[in-house]
Amino acid sequence: MSTLTLSPNIPGADDFYAELLAAHEGLTNAESDALNARLVLVLANHIGDRAVLSEALQAAMLKEEETA
Amino acid sequence: MNQMSDKKIFEVPLYAYERSPDQDAEAPVRHKAVVIGAGPIGLGAAIDLAQQGVEVVVLDDNDKVSFGSRAVCYAKRSLEILDRLGCGREMVEKGVKWNLGKVFFDERKVYEFNLLPETGHDFPAFINLQQYYLEQYLVDRVREMQDAGARIEIRGLNKVLRVADKGDHVDLLVDTPDGEYPVQAEWLIACDGAMSPTRSMMGLDFVGRVFEDNFLIADVVMEADFPTERWFWFDPPFNRGQSALLHKQPDGVWRIDLQLGWDIDKDEEKKPENVIPRLKAMLGEDVKFELEWVSIYTFQCRRMEKFRHNRVIFAGDAAHQVSPFGARGANSGLQDTDNLAWKLKLVMEGTAPESLLDSYDAERIHGADENILNSSRSTDFITPKSEMSRILRDAVLDLSEHYEFARPLVNSGRLSMPCTYDGSPLNTPDALPGGPSRSRPGSPCADAPLGEVYLLPRLGGRFTLLTIGAEAPESLSVDGLEVDRLAVEATPDIRARYLGEAESAVYLIRPDQHVAARWPSYDAGAVEAALNRAIGKE
Numbered sequence: 001m002s003t004l005t006l007s008p009n010i011p012g013a014d015d016f017y018a019e020l021l022a023a024h025e026g027l028t029n030a031e032s033d034a035l036n037a038r039l040v041l042v043l044a045n046h047i048g049d050r051a052v053l054s055e056a057l058q059a060a061m062l063k064e065e066e067t068a
Numbered sequence: 069m070n071q072m073s074d075k076k077i078f079e080v081p082l083y084a085y086e087r088s089p090d091q092d093a094e095a096p097v098r099h100k101a102v103v104i105g106a107g108p109i110g111l112g113a114a115i116d117l118a119q120q121g122v123e124v125v126v127l128d129d130n131d132k133v134s135f136g137s138r139a140v141c142y143a144k145r146s147l148e149i150l151d152r153l154g155c156g157r158e159m160v161e162k163g164v165k166w167n168l169g170k171v172f173f174d175e176r177k178v179y180e181f182n183l184l185p186e187t188g189h190d191f192p193a194f195i196n197l198q199q200y201y202l203e204q205y206l207v208d209r210v211r212e213m214q215d216a217g218a219r220i221e222i223r224g225l226n227k228v229l230r231v232a233d234k235g236d237h238v239d240l241l242v243d244t245p246d247g248e249y250p251v252q253a254e255w256l257i258a259c260d261g262a263m264s265p266t267r268s269m270m271g272l273d274f275v276g277r278v279f280e281d282n283f284l285i286a287d288v289v290m291e292a293d294f295p296t297e298r299w300f301w302f303d304p305p306f307n308r309g310q311s312a313l314l315h316k317q318p319d320g321v322w323r324i325d326l327q328l329g330w331d332i333d334k335d336e337e338k339k340p341e342n343v344i345p346r347l348k349a350m351l352g353e354d355v356k357f358e359l360e361w362v363s364i365y366t367f368q369c370r371r372m373e374k375f376r377h378n379r380v381i382f383a384g385d386a387a388h389q390v391s392p393f394g395a396r397g398a399n400s401g402l403q404d405t406d407n408l409a410w411k412l413k414l415v416m417e418g419t420a421p422e423s424l425l426d427s428y429d430a431e432r433i434h435g436a437d438e439n440i441l442n443s444s445r446s447t448d449f450i451t452p453k454s455e456m457s458r459i460l461r462d463a464v465l466d467l468s469e470h471y472e473f474a475r476p477l478v479n480s481g482r483l484s485m486p487c488t489y490d491g492s493p494l495n496t497p498d499a500l501p502g503g504p505s506r507s508r509p510g511s512p513c514a515d516a517p518l519g520e521v522y523l524l525p526r527l528g529g530r531f532t533l534l535t536i537g538a539e540a541p542e543s544l545s546v547d548g549l550e551v552d553r554l555a556v557e558a559t560p561d562i563r564a565r566y567l568g569e570a571e572s573a574v575y576l577i578r579p580d581q582h583v584a585a586r587w588p589s590y591d592a593g594a595v596e597a598a599l600n601r602a603i604g605k606e
Contacts, residue, residue, distance in 0.1 A: 006471045013476040014445055017464075021448065024456045032456040062470055 004055035078200045081131040082207045085225035091249040098237060099125045100416060102253035104228050104266055107134060108199065109384030109401035110259035111206035111222075115153045116409035118213055118220035119529065122416060125251075127242060131224030133203035135361070140196050140315060140323050141395035145486035145512060146402045147191040148581070152528045154212070155205040156191065163195030164316050169298040171468070171478055175305055178469035178478075180297075188561040189515040190522040194483065196317045198287075199398070231256065231269045231380065238379050255412060256380045259401070264386035270377065276370020277444065279391065281451050282328040283365050284337060287321050288347065290357035294322070300480040302450070302465055306349035311450050311480075314350075321360060324350065325392070327451065334364045367391045369444045371436045375404075376429050383408060388436035393446040393481035396439040403487060404432050410529075410579035414603055419548050424604030427494050435487035442482045449479035486512040489582060493606065496576075496585035496598040502569025503586055513581045516561040523562075526554055528581045531599065533590075536562060537572035540590035546599050551576075578602060 010016050024032050044053055083106065090097045101117050103110045106128035117124045142150075142159060150156040170180040185193035213220055229248065230241035238256040242249055258266035267274060294314065301312040310327035317323055326346060328337060336342060343362055351357065371388035375381060384401030408428050414420035452458035467474035489495065489510035498508050506514060513534075515524045526532075531551045533540055536558050543552050556562055567573055576585040576598050585598035600606070 006473050008473050008476045010473075010476070014442070014479065014482065017449075017460075017477050017479070018445055020460065021457055024454065024460075027456070029455055059467075059471060062466060 002049055002052055004052050004059060006059065076200075077204050078133050078135045081224065082133055082204065083128065083222040083224040084131050085245055086223075087244075087246055088221075088223060088249075090251050091244065091246060096239070096250040096252045098252035098254065099123060100253075101125070101255045101257065101412070102127060102238070102240065102251070103257045103259060104128075105259035105261060105384075105386070106130070106203075106207075106222055106224075107259060107261065107384070108139070108202050108206065108398050109405055110257070111203065111210065112149070112153060112402055113257050113259060113383060113405035113409060114220055114222075115206065115209055115213065116405055117413065118210075118218045119153070120409065120413045122413055123219040124221070125253075126220075126222045127226040127228055127240075128222065128224055129227035133200045133207065135200075138199040139202070139395075139398035140198065140317060141399075141483070142195050142197060142202070143395060143399045143484040143486075144185075144189065144191045144193050145484075146399045147195065148515065148524050149402050149406045150202075150205075151191070151525065152406075152581075153206075154209045155202075158205045158208075159197060159202065160191060160195060162201055162318055163197040164296055164318055165192045165195050166296050166298060166316070167193065168295070169300065171465075171480060172299065172301040172304060173462075173465040173469070174303055176469060178465055179475055181475070183483075188517050190524060191515070194395070196315055196323070198317055198319075198321065201318075202398075228260075228265065228269075231266055233270075233378050233380055235378070254379070254416070257405075257408070257412075258380060258382045258386050259384045259405075260386050262385040262389045264382070266380070267372065267382065267386060270380065272372060272377065274370055274372055274389075276368050276389070276440070278368045279366065279447055279451065280330045281366065281447075282330065282332055282334065282337075283367075283392075284324075284326040284328055284343065284346070284362070285365060286324045286326075286343060286347065286362045287317070287360040288324060288351075288357040289320050289360050290322060290351070290355055291320060292322070292351070292355055292357075302461075302480075304350075307346070312350060313480075322357075326350070328364070338362055338364050365392075367447075369440045369447070371433070371440060374429055375432055376425050381408060381412075381425070381428065383432075387432070388440070390439050390443040391447045392443075393450060394439070394443050394483055395481070396443055396484045399484040400435060400439050400487075403435060404428075406580045407432055411604075414549075420603040421605060427492060427604060431487075431489045431492050431494075434489060434491070438487055439484075446479045446481045488512070494578075494584060494602045494604065496594075496601055498586065499594070500568075500570055500573055500586040500588055502567075503573065504565060504568035507566050507575070507583055507586070509583050509585055511583050513575075513577060513583060514565045516559070516565055518556055518559075523556065524581060527577050528579060530579050531584075531602070532577040533595065534566070534575040534577055535573070535590070536566055536575075538574045538589050540574055544592075544595070546596050549599060549603065551595075551599065576602065 100123040103126045167183045227243045232239040299314040313325040315323040375387045383404040464477045495509035533553045584602040
């Protein structure tokens, strides 16, 4: 069974972060929220693994005990 | 400390005004090189040229090293460059070495990092040191060279009023306490800082991005128990909605940087009665401290379109400016002069074509853009410019407390790394199969132990053929350019840094310790072609 990766895994992390900020540039808060929601769904589909997605939800809620 | 408390080094005129024979000359005296500005970059440029036998005069409108500590954090590459200039050891002896950093968010420490410097280097990853010490060591080095007969001169209280490029030389008009005098330079190097009067006199652009923020910078002297670490706070209780930085320097001096925001009254904020409560809130009511230096700064990230304007060449902050996050100001300026001095020497003596100087533009603009990109990103993280940007930033910080993956995304400054000149016209395409990427053409050479000594002091100042398990002539000469061989053994460090998968290697190393070309074995024709390419004879 695969588990959620919580160690650094993005090569060129600064480039990614800059691209993420750039995607939001000039958007209203509502547009940004919508962009984030679409991004979550796109990434979730890419992951595809239900167990990993559940772990990711727990991690995002900062409930690390349950994912440990 | 006793003599320091009487008079600090930046209160003593280290290069007091003296009347020069140039001021009584019938016709303007022409010098090989004139440097404007006796800061770290100007003095670095002058020492580098003088070490290569070039006659040089430094003009400065002041007569003392800079007041206040300004640049604080010096990276290993800068120490290696300063070692070649003759003052790296003093820097390390006096400086504070640090490896540990802590990041705080709100009231919590979210994580700490260790720079874990690679072993097998002569110099530490970083030291902290007040800029006035560096300037003092550089002035001492100038005096030492003068005593040994080098033609290098610093003229204090010599303010340049006019600069005119005349094609084959530059005319200058200089003001002194004894009045004005004209002087000429075959080549002029402008290292006169971010506000560069030379740049203004020549009507040159300096465009970029303004960051709408103010920072209070203070150096305080205190006896405190804070460890030798870099502490960075996002949104701390003592500076809500803003950031803060604490860093240790020698002599019990601490650098404090407090973000203040955009709409403030700078003159009010700078007053001790306003500064001291802010510092007490940060340090604790009971900590006794004394203010050594306070300033409020804003910054821009910008650069000149070109650094070379025929006979006038810009270096350091005069050519490019970054935010202070990442220690990329003085560190990048020293890389400028490291890049420029040997090229200028070869052009002056006619060994290389004048077009070699255009590679200074190509390579150092590449370096400046890298620094501007990194420092802009740090600033965007520290000062989110939109609501969503702040939400993402805070999400990264919250996650970083719990999960390792988010830590590389936290950006409180990406500390200065030496620039690799990928794509430089001086590089010969990589011809060492399996060679480590870190030593590809364009890279600065990584240091390594050679028994009791180190590799880097054996390189630099001239072209060198570094051979590892390969035959080559002990020296060669191509059109008047001398190259000496340095043969080293394949120790584990040398293997990791220079061989990789290869069994043997021959590296052509430039005078600034950057790799020009590399092969598995010596080939006279290939080396000659690479050498010609490396001096702009392409």
